[in-house]
Amino acid sequence: MSYRRLRAMFVKELHHVTRDSRSLAMALAMPMMMLLLYGYALSLDVDHIQTLIYDQDGTSASRNLTRQFQGSHYFDVVAFVNDYHAIEHAIDTSRILIGVAIPRGFGKDLDAGKGKVQLLVDGSDSNTASIAMGYAESVVQGYSAGVQQDVINRKGIKPPGPIDARMRVWYNSSLESKNFIVPGLVAVIMVILAGQLSSLTIAREWEMGTMEQVLSTPLRPTEIVLGKMFAYFLVGLVDSAIATVVAITVFTVPFRGSFIVLAISTCAFLWCALFTGIWVSAGCRTQVQAYQFGILVSFLPGFLLSGFTFSIDTMPKAIQGLSYFFPARYFVTIVKGVFLKGVDFRILWVEMGFLILYGTLIFWRTVKKMNQKVA
């Protein structure tokens, strides 16, 4: 291997990135754009649930229950209606998620210990629906507990107290989904960028005819692959710095770990992901082909098999197994761990080891593949 040729390749590749304004914009603006778009749009928090109330009872008891819903920040009571048809229509048009129907005689039944209230829920988005049902149930139960307490107080009895479960949530104490999503997003953006940046590079040279010229020089496959990798490595490091800063400043995600741990693991990840991209490129003669193949190995696993939004533990075993073959999963674990838990290599060594091993393996395969092309 010649240092001179390696450096010439590296410098040339950097020129490509900085010369073409589109690829430069893609390389630098994309992490910010994606982080802002996904960070704001991809919220798994369920609040401001649009609610209709159909109060058939009209007693103080039913009005008290209604007030419980109005007081909760999870529910927005949008209107009061006078028949079931209005609730049905509002659910059909997706205007509301929940309809609360308080039956006639609710107050009397409550005194007799048989109080019932009907909740109509739009279950088409099952996840949101079940979360909303949970909140609604706790509102109703809170109300009923209050009523019981009143009765008990009036009678002057002291029953054995209810058990108070004291929850303490670690790592994301406010349970905000952004704290969970944004660090994962930082990782996924890097997965996608690394794949997209590098997967076109060799295919483009074949398409432009420059590869033939380059192959007629003493340049060796190792130098092509390494020279290109280092150029995108630099871009990748800048991107990951941008993404990290945006995550911490704009989204105010807690950063509990060490920047050095994050930087080193980003290097290991880029080592792995960039070689994967170049490997894809080495197998394609046209950019279109490389782009499609690149999406298949970086974009899809990045979003679906990384554990970034969809928990891997709940996937079928076969899919779980598949996720081990993509670097995305390991990097998402690392970035989330460093951001939220502040863990270091004593915990993350398995992921690190895999990234380095996988990267080295794919580097070797890529050089082999290039060799076949030269012949």
Place this chain on the structure above:
Amino acid sequence: MNGNGWGVEIHDLVKTFGSFVAVDHVSLQVPKGEIFGFLGPNGAGKSTTIRMLCGLLTPTSGEASVNGLDVATKPEEIRKNIGYMSQKFSLYDDLTVDENIDFFAGMYGVPHELRAQRKQYVLELAKLTGRHDALTRTLSGGWKQRLALGCAILHDPPILFLDEPTSGVDPIARRAFWSFIHDLSDTGHTVFVSTHYMDEAEYCHRIALMYRGKVIALGTPAELKHGLDTHFLLNLNSADPLETMRAVENLTGVLDVAIFGRGLHVMVDELDVTMARIHETLAGKSIAVESLERITPSMEDVFVALIEAEERKAA
């Protein structure tokens, strides 16, 4: 330096793609310092042969050596000794002239202390001094071609492979290009150049005509023209070329008739007898003959004749 004096030596070289034989048992030798022209129509196998010599394709069978180095076993050594210009323009369009030169200087491992000097040389050669900051895509065809050649000789390789270097370049630029190739040859460089411009054959020391994967003629331009000595070429101008063609093409002694400019080129084997016969026939059909005279065949005539002879053999 290696022992033998051949810049390029090919023996029984074959390249097949599936059932298609692109290069069919080609053998030839090119002495050092020679300008060797590789002529033939598109698809004749010229590029395939050159690519094998540059180590870009593996021969199916046969042997080839470049500067005394075996293509099959020493491709990496060969790459240090050659400059290659592919058929399609293949520098980086989005890089400046400077950046392209620097890149290839790095690729060829031009020593640091020689860089500035070689770069200056190439810039002057390509007449690009003062435009070194220009993006390569903004250069016109002739300039790009010169830059490509400049990049291929940055490391002063003893052997140059130029695959149709002048295609798409205007005539003045082509002439300048050939004059430069002669300069290279004068300083001992071997130039192996392919072209489909027949007139360019005259610039070469020796030429090989390739047709359907085979070398069907090999020699100096003069030798190839002399090869036609048993035939004679006539230029025939008449009032009605098409009618004339129909009238003479089946006459005894006429080997071939082709429309050429506004007249006809007629290939005959017995000069005087056939000329008389043509005059007689055309007079009989009352077609006025403006002129009928013997001319020296051009390279193009030579190749047309050779290819047609080859086709008659095949039929």
